[in-house]
Amino acid sequence: MAELHPDSPYVDRRRPDTEARVEFSPEVRARFEKILERYPNKQAALLPTLHLAQEVWEWLPPEVIVYVADQLDLEPAYVFGVITFYNMYNQQPRGKYFLQVCTNLSCMLRGAYDIYGDLCHTLKVEPGINSEDGKFTVVEVECLGSCGTAPVVQVNNDYHEDMNIEKMNALLERLD
Amino acid sequence: MEPIRILTANIDKPDSATIEGYMSTGGYSALEKSLKMTPEKIIEEVKASEIRGRGGAGFPMGVKWGFVPQNTGKDIYLLANADESEPGTFKDRVIIERDPHRLIEGMIISAYAIHSCPMAYIYIRGEFYFGATVLEKALDEARAKGFLGKNILGSGFDLDITVHRGAGAYICGEETGLIESLEGKRGQPRVKPPFPAVVGVFGGPTVVNNVETLACVPMIMDKGAAWFRGFGIPKNTGPKLYCVSGHVKKPGVYEFPMDINLKELIYDHCGGILDDRELKAVIPGGGSAPMLTRDEISVPLTFDAIMQAGSMLGSAGVIVMNDSTCIVEAAWRLLKFFAHESCGQCTPCREGTNWLESVFHRIENGAGRPEDAELILDMADNIGGKSLCALGDAACGPAVSSVKKFKDEFLYHIENKACLPGTQKYRTFHGGAH
Numbered sequence: 001m002a003e004l005h006p007d008s009p010y011v012d013r014r015r016p017d018t019e020a021r022v023e024f025s026p027e028v029r030a031r032f033e034k035i036l037e038r039y040p041n042k043q044a045a046l047l048p049t050l051h052l053a054q055e056v057w058e059w060l061p062p063e064v065i066v067y068v069a070d071q072l073d074l075e076p077a078y079v080f081g082v083i084t085f086y087n088m089y090n091q092q093p094r095g096k097y098f099l100q101v102c103t104n105l106s107c108m109l110r111g112a113y114d115i116y117g118d119l120c121h122t123l124k125v126e127p128g129i130n131s132e133d134g135k136f137t138v139v140e141v142e143c144l145g146s147c148g149t150a151p152v153v154q155v156n157n158d159y160h161e162d163m164n165i166e167k168m169n170a171l172l173e174r175l176d
Numbered sequence: 177m178e179p180i181r182i183l184t185a186n187i188d189k190p191d192s193a194t195i196e197g198y199m200s201t202g203g204y205s206a207l208e209k210s211l212k213m214t215p216e217k218i219i220e221e222v223k224a225s226e227i228r229g230r231g232g233a234g235f236p237m238g239v240k241w242g243f244v245p246q247n248t249g250k251d252i253y254l255l256a257n258a259d260e261s262e263p264g265t266f267k268d269r270v271i272i273e274r275d276p277h278r279l280i281e282g283m284i285i286s287a288y289a290i291h292s293c294p295m296a297y298i299y300i301r302g303e304f305y306f307g308a309t310v311l312e313k314a315l316d317e318a319r320a321k322g323f324l325g326k327n328i329l330g331s332g333f334d335l336d337i338t339v340h341r342g343a344g345a346y347i348c349g350e351e352t353g354l355i356e357s358l359e360g361k362r363g364q365p366r367v368k369p370p371f372p373a374v375v376g377v378f379g380g381p382t383v384v385n386n387v388e389t390l391a392c393v394p395m396i397m398d399k400g401a402a403w404f405r406g407f408g409i410p411k412n413t414g415p416k417l418y419c420v421s422g423h424v425k426k427p428g429v430y431e432f433p434m435d436i437n438l439k440e441l442i443y444d445h446c447g448g449i450l451d452d453r454e455l456k457a458v459i460p461g462g463g464s465a466p467m468l469t470r471d472e473i474s475v476p477l478t479f480d481a482i483m484q485a486g487s488m489l490g491s492a493g494v495i496v497m498n499d500s501t502c503i504v505e506a507a508w509r510l511l512k513f514f515a516h517e518s519c520g521q522c523t524p525c526r527e528g529t530n531w532l533e534s535v536f537h538r539i540e541n542g543a544g545r546p547e548d549a550e551l552i553l554d555m556a557d558n559i560g561g562k563s564l565c566a567l568g569d570a571a572c573g574p575a576v577s578s579v580k581k582f583k584d585e586f587l588y589h590i591e592n593k594a595c596l597p598g599t600q601k602y603r604t605f606h607g608g609a610h
Contacts, residue, residue: 045360047340050343085363089344105264110422117605126607145266147263148266150421150422
């Protein structure tokens with residue numbers, strides 16, 4: 001179950017920013033319309049619509065929640081409740097590279113915590129807190145379903161398997 | 177026993193994810209054959225194959241299909257459960273990413289058999305972003321060939337399939353949690369009955385089948401139930417994917433008839449124990465399954481035999497631990513998972529998984545109390561069977577088995593405020609929530 005991080009903007013900023021202009025571009029709206037066609041009601045389109053909104057705005061600030069709720073004839077409070085249930089909806093801005101280290105048992109037995117610690121040390125970040133330049137966020141996640149090629153680190157949408165500290169450092173070099 | 181390549185026949189071919197690659201090995205011929213049969217005949221064949229669900233519960237697929245009431249006037253739905261999230265399980269991902277058409281063909285036949293409405297869904301975990309793109313591409317190919325859409329191959333049967341991405345929640349692999357999530361809600365499991373076969377997604381009768389189970393349907397229809405039963409033993413039939421991870425030299429997905437011996441799998445096929453150390457414990461069926469000690473692993477990997485051995489085959493996620501593993505730490509890590517993934521709906525599970533995690537945490541960190549081993553067993557008694565779904569029971573699997581089978585190691589921790597000599601702490605970094 002996802003928790004509201006103490007640094008979450010939702011803690012201080014539960015009201016939408018009415019100045020912000022939040023609207024799907026025509027191209028994104030076309031994709032949204034296509035999503036709606038796949039389901040017998042609008043509510044069922046909520047998860048894919050949130051994925052789409054997150055692709056556009058990178059996280060889900062209150063004004064985006066209100067916008068998505070309006071599109072699907074739902075209450076913003078309901079949409080907020082759904083967002084906080086799931087791990088993958090960003091309740092705060094993330095770094096450009098979102099590094100998710102699986103530390104569940106199979107990865108742990110293959111040294112995942114060494115990679116996790118080294119990453120935080122090398123990037124000088126606390127888990128879950130963005131690096132000062134906004135480039136990196138490092139978190140520990142639950143089983144990613146890649147246990148045969150453990151340890152695995154997910155960077156944004158991509159899996160990097162059979163990782164070790166050297167390979168992780170080489171990967172960091174390529175992320176600019 | 178020699179490994180087989182049936183479900184995995186295509187996965188190493190460069191074009192295995194394309195429809196041309198799949199059709200060049202006879203793909204979609206089972207669909208053509210099936211659409212000429214009556215749905216009842218297909219259900220009969222699947223029942224006769226004795227195939228049991230590969231997602232964890234091991235429920236007979238044909239029997240599940242038989243529960244769907246016809247003529248209720250409501251749309252019937254088929255959902256593929258691709259929310260593969262059980263720790264130690266990574267078999268469905270192989271099918272999804274490298275042989276997606278096998279799943280799609282299995283779904284079309286299955287949907288036809290249960291009189292599905294014209295839309296079926298694949299609920300794929302959100303993290304499998306690449307897998308979802310592979311499926312989308314494969315579905316486009318299938319539509320272009322007329323295997324999906326209106327009047328498929330002139331049969332009068334209409335079907336399309338939608339890929340629905342989850343968003344990071346283990347509980348959505350539970351079938352009613354999955355249904356809630358597909359409806360755009362928090363993925364909290366439902367009260368049963370009514371079971372999904374009667375009232376499922378969008379109010380209609382619903383069948384939820386695992387990816388690997390659905391992927392077996394084309395071969396059952398192509399080669400027949402008797403052929404399928406030729407693998408394994410009665411009531412535990414078919415080719416089966418086993419996921420082996422942790423302390424073995426060659427981890428990965430292995431395919432065998434469903435009665436390969438666990439010991440043989442680890443030592444003869446996975447290269448034995450990492451660093452040539454002694455084996456300490458094996459989890460035979462994903463993070464929820466009770467641990468087996470090294471003296472208990474000479475057992476065939478069938479649903480029934482593993483149950484008799486006091487564990488469960490579950491999703492066939494075999495996690496191997498050598499003697500460098502601190503069993504308290506290993507169990508703690510799984511309990512941290514269950515505490516994190518409890519949906520929060522039922523009190524025994526919500527409170528119990530978190531309490532279990534904290535007791536294991538204090539034992540591992542030198543603050544255990546003499547009564548803790550008994551406390552854990554008592555807590556498990558008050559969690560198991562007391563909530564809407566099996567997540568609480570799943571957490572009891574590693575908790576109870578580790579305490580009962582490695583009691584001396586727990587007592588050592590409590591008395592000496594340290595791990596057993598020769599074991600190491602794999603959790604080397606303590607940033608984050610704990």
